[in-house]
Amino acid sequence: PAARRPKPSASAPAPAADRKRKRGAVFKTATLKNQIRSTERLLRKDLPHDMRVAQEKKLEELKRQQEKQTQExxxxxxxxxDRKIKFFERRKIERMIRRLDKQQRLNADExxxxxxxxxxxxEYVRFFPKKEKYFPLFTGGNTPDVVEKRNTWRKQIKENLIAAAANGKDLEETASDDDTLDVSEDDFFMSGSSSDEEADDELTDKSTK
Known part of the structure; x- marks a missing residue:
């Protein structure tokens, strides 16, 4: 009778294909930083030309991915x-608008x-482009440079709104009106007047000058 092949024991080494798959899984989970270090170490060795070119391209791609991750x-x-700042400013401005709506009966023109x-x-707060540096209205100072940048963005936002309306679209809002937004631990939101009414009066004076 034909001899039976012995079954591999549990302790037998895994086939080469399995080991390769496991190494691939570990490689995928390695951080980009570790992959970059590993590739740089490999490039310090005496490699064949084709392998060196391939590893240099790999290193370049890994660094590009790392830079992208850092920027993101x-x-x-x-x-x-910016989301927290715009949330604060939007709520303040909306509250001031409500107060002035009530005052309009006393002095309509003013x-x-x-x-x-x-x-x-x-409008500035709600539609300021989220990928651009935001210039706060109430805490960003009023130097000529800051005022000029704010005015430039005001003009751009108006143009964006007009263009969106012409295309029958709504411009994306970037200022949150979410009551669940946690701002309790941010220094920016811990400063200010002791009451909303005092803060509104102060900010109304600043904004309308």
């Missing part, structure tokens, strides 16, 4: 910070001018 992480941090300014401020 920084962008997320900036966007989160209140109308202030309301127009506040609505422009609200």
């Amino acid at each position: 992480a920084m962008q997320r941090t900036i966007q989160l910070r 209140a109308s001018n202030k309301l127009a300014t506040l609505r422009e401020d609200l």
Whole structure:
């Protein structure tokens, strides 16, 4: 009778294909930083020309991915910070608009001018491009350079709104009106007047000057 092949024991080494798949899985989970270091170490060795060229291309691609990850992480941090600032400013401006709506009966012309300014401020906050550096209205200072940049963005935002309306589209809002947004631990939101009414009066004066 033909001899039976012995079954591989549990302790027998895994086939080469299995080992290759496992190495591939480990490689995929390795961080880009570790992959870059590993490739750089390999390039310090005496490699055949074709292998060196391939590894250099690989290193270039890994560094490109690392740079992209770094930029995306920084962008997320900036966007989160700007989101909190714009949330604060939007709520303040909307509250001031409501107060001026009530005051309009007493002095229609003055209140109308202030309301127009506040609505422009609200437009600035709501539609400021989220990928650009935001210039806060109430905490960013009023140096000529900052004021000029704000005015430039005001003009651009108006043009964006007009273009979107002409195409029958709504421009994306970038300022959150989410009551669940946690701003309690941010220094920016811990400063200010002791009451909303005092803060509104102070900010109304600043915004409408």
